[in-house]
Amino acid sequence: MQRSNGEHMGRVITITSGKGGVGKTTTTANLGTALALQGGRVVVVDADIGLRNLDVVMGLENRIVYDLVDVVEGRARLRQALIRDKRLPELCLLPAAQTRDKDAVSREQMIDLTGQLRREFDFVLIDSPAGIENGFRNAIAGADEVIIVTTPEVSAVRDADRIIGLVEAAEKGPPSLVVNRIKPRLVNRGEMLSVEDVLELLAITLIGIVPDDETIVTSTNRGEAAVYDHQSQAGRAFLDVARRLRGEEVPFPVLQEQQGMLERFFGIFGRRRS
Amino acid sequence: MGFFENLFGGRRDRSASLAKQRLMMVLVDDRYKLTPEMLQQMKVEIAEVLSRYLPAVDAGQIEVKILRGEANDYLKADIPLKRGQPDVG
Numbered sequence: 001m002q003r004s005n006g007e008h009m010g011r012v013i014t015i016t017s018g019k020g021g022v023g024k025t026t027t028t029a030n031l032g033t034a035l036a037l038q039g040g041r042v043v044v045v046d047a048d049i050g051l052r053n054l055d056v057v058m059g060l061e062n063r064i065v066y067d068l069v070d071v072v073e074g075r076a077r078l079r080q081a082l083i084r085d086k087r088l089p090e091l092c093l094l095p096a097a098q099t100r101d102k103d104a105v106s107r108e109q110m111i112d113l114t115g116q117l118r119r120e121f122d123f124v125l126i127d128s129p130a131g132i133e134n135g136f137r138n139a140i141a142g143a144d145e146v147i148i149v150t151t152p153e154v155s156a157v158r159d160a161d162r163i164i165g166l167v168e169a170a171e172k173g174p175p176s177l178v179v180n181r182i183k184p185r186l187v188n189r190g191e192m193l194s195v196e197d198v199l200e201l202l203a204i205t206l207i208g209i210v211p212d213d214e215t216i217v218t219s220t221n222r223g224e225a226a227v228y229d230h231q232s233q234a235g236r237a238f239l240d241v242a243r244r245l246r247g248e249e250v251p252f253p254v255l256q257e258q259q260g261m262l263e264r265f266f267g268i269f270g271r272r273r274s
Numbered sequence: 275m276g277f278f279e280n281l282f283g284g285r286r287d288r289s290a291s292l293a294k295q296r297l298m299m300v301l302v303d304d305r306y307k308l309t310p311e312m313l314q315q316m317k318v319e320i321a322e323v324l325s326r327y328l329p330a331v332d333a334g335q336i337e338v339k340i341l342r343g344e345a346n347d348y349l350k351a352d353i354p355l356k357r358g359q360p361d362v363g
Contacts, residue, residue: 153293154293154296154297154300157297157301158297158300158301158304161301161304161305162304165305186290187290189288190288190289190290190291191288191289191290192289192290193290193293193294193297194290197290197293197294200294200341201294201297201298201301203341
């Protein structure tokens with residue numbers, strides 16, 4: 001995006017959820033990596049001050065010198081604090097402070113920071129802390145768009161609804177939704193909320209369906225995004241989310257049931273679909 | 275319910291539809307703070323108003339739901355009318 005004065009203006013997109021543990025950080029890391037793989041200049045920002053996590057998920061924890069609070073308080077310049085990804089030169093991380101209080105950053109400082117970042121990058125992805133307090137409000141303060149991550153569980157969907165209300169009240173426009181950790185087998189048996197159920201309840205635009213996938217565990221263990229793993233269903237789903245974010249029309253694939261060995265063995269009898 | 279149906283996940287009330295129903299209630303409650311008593315009172319009053327124009331409407335048969343739409347939430351009411359009544363006009 002280009003402003004009339006020729007200044008580059010990237011998109012600031014906050015990833016949030018309300019409930020913790022639904023996959024915000026995994027989504028941010030994979031989406032950031034996917035967008036960079038697709039040719040964008042991307043910075044991912046860990047806005048969870050005091051609970052730094054995005055660095056380990058991306059495998060960059062050993063390279064941190066300065067953090068977001070150092071930049072905001074003027075101890076480091078932005079360029080000094082940005083950490084370049086191991087593989088993708090166009091992907092950077094701005095880590096959260098680990099030792100500071102969650103209130104170490106103000107809303108104005110976050111708006112200023114995202115304003116600086118969008119001049120250098122095409123996509124500024126902000127990993128929001130859980131909750132509906134200051135940390136969350138700071139994380140959406142500078143955002144143009146908000147992505148809400150939920151899982152098909154009652155508590156996560158309820159919290160997502162709260163967050164949608166707050167995002168709309170903050171006039172950030174209608175957020176879009178990633179439904180994470182879908183288990184097609186449970187959905188087919190009627191024992192898990194389907195994506196359609198969640199959409200009917202939350203009534204916002206769908207941008208991603210990510211299946212529950214063991215490869216997320218292994219890729220996180222290694223500190224590598226799942227989008228690199230061609231075997232990873234979740235990785236492919238995140239690549240699709242990135243393409244949709246860039247404006248491509250990407251159909252939502254029908255999720256395949258992941259079968260365990262025993263189930264494959266006994267699969268000839270007993271299991272009913274739909 | 276047959277043994278096999280039960281064993282392989284037959285017609286028992288599926289937990290997903292239960293979850294959805296409960297969430298419908300909770301989300302509306304979170305947003306509108308509408309208690310069951312208020313909802314009941316609303317049905318009684320709806321029946322009252324409609325009964326002035328239509329064959330008797332039974333408040334007990336009215337189903338009211340608040341649903342989320344894209345731009346707005348909306349209220350959906352199912353109000354059965356008694357059929358086969360003589361002309362009221």
